[in-house]
Amino acid sequence: GDSVTQMEGPVTLSEEAFLTINCTYTATGYPSLFWYVQYPGEGLQLLLKATKADDKGSNKGFEATYRKETTSFHLEKGSVQVSDSAVYFCALKMKTSYDKVIFGPGTSLSVIP
């Protein structure tokens, strides 16, 4: 079945460090891909999305490119801030049927000053 795999956390980085959170997926078709972020004590917020191969989603300095050849959607940010400390979820949603959204297990990021 369809699935999403994320790198294991927690990830701890110093402020201004480069961030990469790996995400790979398995799907029988061509899904839309998403990154959601969950700040402490809050619900999930959509961070960015991509709906087709080679699309790049970007928001708040974060970027991710839909790579069909490697079935990946890695999240990157050039310089993290303490306020980026949160849990990040990669997700996919098929576009050809009314199918549920599939989330990865989440990656906890802590940014220290």
Place this chain on the structure above:
Amino acid sequence: EAGVTQSPTHLIKTRGQQATLRCSPISGHTSVYWYQQALGLGLQFLLWYDEGEERNRGNFPPRFSGRQFPNYSSELNVNALELEDSALYLCASSFGFGELFFGEGSRLTVL
């Protein structure tokens, strides 16, 4: 535009009791999803409603149930509460094949 709203924010129950959680989707959204997020764990898919019908169900026992009303709002019922039901319950809404928009969640504590 109002986002997804959930109530109550916090709920404390004892074992064996019933809990009811409510969700109002974004205006125009017809799909409502429920997820359970236990402490330290990821999102576990519970239920998905669209146009008033249950479309999909996660791997949860029958004591987890719900419904969607004609105005597309939804409620989640958990019967015969157990300690391990303590979690953050997240509701999300969407329209068609679009992305999910989440509420802030309802935190259920079972004592």
